[in-house]
Amino acid sequence: MRTLPDQEIVVVGGGLVGAALAWGLARKGLSPLVLDGEDLSHRASRANFALVWVQGKGVGAPHYARWTIGAARLWSAFAGYVLETSGIDVGLRQRGGFTFALSDAEMTVWADEVQSVAATLGEDAPDHAVLDHAETAKLVPAIGKDVVGSIYSPLDGDVNSLRLFRALHVGMINLGASYRPHSDVTEIVPKAGGFLLKGTWGEVLAGRVVLAAGNDNTRLAPMVGLSAPTLQSKGQILVTEKCAPFFPYASATMRQADEGGVMIGDSQEADTSSIATSQDISTVLAGRAIRTFPQLAPVNVLRSWAGFRVKTPDGLPIYECSPSHPGACVVMCHSGVTLAANHALLVADEIANRETTLAGDRFSGRRFHVPQH
The missing domain is CATH 3.30.9.10 (D-Amino Acid Oxidase, subunit A, domain 2)
Structure with a gap:
């Protein structure tokens, strides 16, 4: 016997990824139900560093570098939309970011990384500067003598981590979403016309389901014909x-x-x-x-x-709709703050519009399906 009313769409996971998606879905006129876990669940969102960061990301993966850069450039508009819907200023600061090197070896590695990404992206590459100690000290006078140099990128920044989390929750509810904590999903049973989600709290029938449960997606995804492998980090x-x-x-x-x-x-x-x-x-x-x-x-x-951390084997996100169970999809990534703008403004729109691929199908979990010989 179902304990909750039937739902058009359910988001499993109320962390930064799930809340951003629910906010975006509600902004599109849907009324998602967010089923969240316990306060002491192993949540990446509770320990996030709150960076909006592009520097050095995408080595060997230019599609991820472009995805990240696009999110960082959307963040100013996104912060304004969040303020409008929640009344909470998330404290976005995009004055630039530094990677400080405490040895010549560190400096070489990090300079090689940003220069490799820049060379791959060409005109699409974000600005960056490789600075020695004196050049760094001109911008940041408080650095110590052990800082041999730094990498500076003007697109990088941060937000207030606690306010962002709160603002997404307040905003999604103001827009028409509903939120149910203490509701871990233990089983998802595909049904004609939807999915039956079960837990110790009861069960609910959903027409569609979005898995945004972080590391728990590894357990849940196979229930709807998807794969979401993770590594311990x-x-x-x-x-x-x-x-x-x-x-x-x-x-x-x-x-x-x-x-x-x-x-x-x-x-x-x-x-x-x-x-x-x-x-x-x-x-x-x-x-x-x-x-x-x-x-x-x-x-x-x-x-x-x-x-x-939510860390896939190659460190890149997974965005995928289930080919075998239409209406189910999985969204997961490590950089939940940086990519929040993309999740709320782009991926949520794709889900709301019933797209069969997400993020241009560039981050499907199928990439891990390597035949064994």
């Missing part, structure tokens, strides 16, 4: 007490939020399923931050947390 973040403004840009490993606190990150663990933080990793993160900005040495760390 855990990251850790430190947050300091509020400081006087000293870094008005963004960085791949550090950002000063608009309220003044500094977020420090960029660790990767692939061999654990524990959500606990590591003191050893915290020490490394803090040490690199202090070498980059020595004035952080006496600043207190207030919070530390870890989260699991």
